[in-house]
Amino acid sequence: MRSAVALAEQVRGSTSPNPPVGCVVLDSSGVPIGEGATQPPGGPHAEVMALRAAGERARGGTAVVTLEPCAHHGRTPPCTDALIAAGVAKVVYAVSDPNPVASGGATTLREAGVQTQAGLLADEVSRGPLRAWLHFVTHGRPHVTWKYAATLDGRVAAADGTSRWISSAESREEVHELRRRVDAIVVGTGTVMIDNPTLTARAADGTPEARQPLRVVVGHTDLPEGARVLDDSAETLLARTHDPAEVLAELHARGVVDVLLEGGPTLAGAFVGAGLVDRVLVYLAPTLLGGGPVALGASGVSTITEAHRLAVEEVTMSGPDVRISAVPVRN
Ligand code: AOF
Ligand code: ZN
Numbered sequence: 001m002r003s004a005v006a007l008a009e010q011v012r013g014s015t016s017p018n019p020p021v022g023c024v025v026l027d028s029s030g031v032p033i034g035e036g037a038t039q040p041p042g043g044p045h046a047e048v049m050a051l052r053a054a055g056e057r058a059r060g061g062t063a064v065v066t067l068e069p070c071a072h073h074g075r076t077p078p079c080t081d082a083l084i085a086a087g088v089a090k091v092v093y094a095v096s097d098p099n100p101v102a103s104g105g106a107t108t109l110r111e112a113g114v115q116t117q118a119g120l121l122a123d124e125v126s127r128g129p130l131r132a133w134l135h136f137v138t139h140g141r142p143h144v145t146w147k148y149a150a151t152l153d154g155r156v157a158a159a160d161g162t163s164r165w166i167s168s169a170e171s172r173e174e175v176h177e178l179r180r181r182v183d184a185i186v187v188g189t190g191t192v193m194i195d196n197p198t199l200t201a202r203a204a205d206g207t208p209e210a211r212q213p214l215r216v217v218v219g220h221t222d223l224p225e226g227a228r229v230l231d232d233s234a235e236t237l238l239a240r241t242h243d244p245a246e247v248l249a250e251l252h253a254r255g256v257v258d259v260l261l262e263g264g265p266t267l268a269g270a271f272v273g274a275g276l277v278d279r280v281l282v283y284l285a286p287t288l289l290g291g292g293p294v295a296l297g298a299s300g301v302s303t304i305t306e307a308h309r310l311a312v313e314e315v316t317m318s319g320p321d322v323r324i325s326a327v328p329v330r331n
Contacts, residue, residue, distance in 0.1 A: 001066070001120045003024045004022035004094075005128060009181075010037060011039075012181040013211060015038045016041070016133075017041065017136070019133035019134075020130070021038045022038075022129070023046035024065075025063050026062045027054075028061050033058065037049060041075065041255070042076070045069075051083070062088065062089065063091045064093075065091065065092070066129060069106075071103070072102045078108075079105065080109055080112075084112045091117070093106070093116070093120070094120055095125050141248045143257065143259065143279070144278050145182075145277075146281070148281075148295045149167035149171060149285065150294075151287040153288050154295055155289045156293055156294065158289055161194060176209075178260060179199075183259065184216050184256045184260070187216070187218070187264070188267035189220070189223065190264050190266055190267070191263055198228045198231070199228075199262070208234075214254070220241075243274075244274045265293055270297075272299040273298070279327050281325050286321070310326035311327055311328075311329050
């Protein structure tokens, strides 16, 4: 299952609106003989890829997959049919498919005499590669990670507005890795006017990645001619609204599952205030400024009892910076 999770991670960002799924097929003596991961929409699912790689030796073997195999005719035939036809004796999966159209795969398999086992590494999978997609299916909107880099005193720029390189080179590299795996990056027009970011995913040497997330600029201000987000290195959507729910509805309609909100304070405040941030990812640099804008603008809080409470999921170091991942506590 760990290998299947790694396979799923490799295709994150290329499968939406379908989930990134990984599959490993073992022969009857438990030797891995085929690996596969979900192909872009309309392409084969993970199980089909792994069965193709395994060939005839899959007969009597086991398929290990991060999501319950689908039982429906969608853009592709049911994976349950492929597993049964290949003569697989057992299917081990992590998470049940909550999509009402595709679910029921385990029942179909058992009725055909295939042994099933659910729940292996379910937490790891549902917090990892399937996190955004599970959110997308159960809540009917994309999963939003608000990411920012700030000083220890919570500032995202100095008093004169300069903000280059608050976080370390290691953190900036991590952010490109993150961008590569999401479907869309969202900023406000303010960020475009002040920072003129490219918002592309680039390798450490600066070369753009083959697949680029959709760039989304929110707001009514017209962008200046030289704005880098208007270049042809990736697609850009201009969302002419201030309503975060409207932005997410439009992205949902486009099949965007995983969103990275990259600031600035005004837009972040609107998303947090609307309860539309599902994860906060902050890179805290061991630097103090004592002046300049803070990470979050107005978010509808006027007294301490209204504070947005979060639970810390993970704290790690990123070079000299502290990286904190936190999720809202929703009562
Ligand atoms: C699997 N294995 O690798 C994936 C699954 O439109 P389709 O035919 O591609 O079906 C998409 C649905 O199938 C998707 O919403 C989800 O429920 C399931 N995805 N299932 O057995 C896979 N990606
Ligand atoms: Zn399938």
